[in-house]
Amino acid sequence: MTSKDNYCVIMGGGIGSRFWPFSRKTLPKQFLDFFGTGRSLLQQTFDRFNKVIPTENIFIVTNAMYADLVKEQLPELNPEQVLLEPARRNTAPCIAWASYHIRALNPKANIVVAPSDHLILKEDEFLEAIGKGMQFVAQSDKLLTLGIKPNRPETGYGYIQIADKEAENFYKVKTFTEKPELELAKVFLESGEFYWNSGLFLWNVNSIINAVEALLPELAAKLMPGKEIYSTPAEKAFIEENFPACPNVSIDFGIMEKADNVYVSLGDFGWSDLGTWGSLYELSPKDDENNVMLKCEALTYNSRNNIVVLPQGKLAVIDGLDGYLIAESDNVLLICKKDEEHTIRKYVNDTQMRLGDDYI
Structure with missing residues (x-):
């Protein structure tokens, strides 16, 4: 061979x-x-x-x-x-x-x-x-x-x-x-x-x-x-x-x-x-409260175990969240429990059915 x-x-x-x-x-x-x-x-x-x-x-x-x-x-x-x-x-x-x-x-x-x-x-x-x-x-x-x-x-x-x-x-x-x-x-x-x-x-x-x-x-x-x-x-x-x-x-x-x-x-x-936000969270570096900021800036207060993904140049100020996904891209902002990400496909399907392809 x-x-x-x-x-x-x-x-x-x-x-x-x-x-x-x-x-x-x-x-x-x-x-x-x-x-x-x-x-x-x-x-x-x-x-x-x-x-x-x-x-x-x-x-x-x-x-x-x-x-x-x-x-x-x-x-x-x-x-x-x-x-x-x-x-x-x-x-x-x-x-x-x-x-x-x-x-x-x-x-x-x-x-x-x-x-x-x-x-x-x-x-x-x-x-x-x-x-x-x-x-x-x-x-x-x-x-x-x-x-x-x-x-x-x-x-x-x-x-x-x-x-x-x-x-x-x-x-x-x-x-x-x-x-x-x-x-x-x-x-x-x-x-x-x-x-x-x-x-x-x-x-x-x-x-x-x-x-x-x-x-x-x-x-x-x-x-x-x-x-x-x-x-x-x-x-x-x-x-x-x-x-x-x-x-x-x-x-x-x-x-x-x-x-x-x-x-x-x-x-x-x-x-x-890399199939889910959860897998990305596990692989990413975390702060002292186990928050992940992926290529963005965030200030967190009383918040832990979150993953934050924003467009470059944007700042998130987060207070009182535990275990959330906060993700924004183009014309969509998604905030949901990190451990319930299996429902994201439902959000995608519902968005497409109600609002069309502009947000998909």
Whole structure:
């Protein structure tokens, strides 16, 4: 196996509604610089994998409306490396299309699939695990995911239960469990058998295509007839016609939870899924009262455990709040309990229904 056989697919088409109003439909979270580093989450993800994957072997799959944003943020990519979805159809169609496309370029390809909004603090350890994982899937037909050692009973992540050890740090997956209630999450943590599901996947291109065709035949039926036209000028028209008719299904539910050749590599990379304001709060520096001010100024009185996010140049004066999210962006100000952020999607839906798209 040589590096020219290694590919990366970065999924960057989501809206990031749980980060509203900071994340908007026209500028979702993957294109934002949350930490003031000068690089967006998408750019940081690209930078990370570009250390071990050739630039020409990195593909971005995103919604067609974000074509210009990707081009602006990643000018080193050719247009052919940006696969534009004409409709949002979840992760299984996204991954299937990218896999057919890459197989047409290299039928021996090994692929790592990554979301565009994850944070990795221990990058060297992470990239070492990616390298070992690529070797693992290159030598077998196994589907591999990365499991993260939990350090708390987190209810916002899915869990993977491990079974038999296959090789050094590679285990057969016994079960997948969606986001559990707190008491069950405590049991998972104490058992030592459960790891957080990172949403990062590695496989040989033929292994994943075989799994799609066996377990999601209705999806394969939409994309497989075009196998002769992938990586040709005819591909765009084929995808525009067929992709919107693909079933809306996640790769976890459609493939990983059903396949019998799923394995997990275990690690602790300082990983976080930046999926919610709560996850951002946990990662951010805090003042003496555990308040987080993200790239803004705030004066707090009798206030603790809050996260404040305002446009640069604005000042918040906060008195008597405990555990709140205060976020303003453009024409929206959101104030709600930090621990009830699961209701943000409800706020987004209600706003859209009552007031239209101007605030979304």
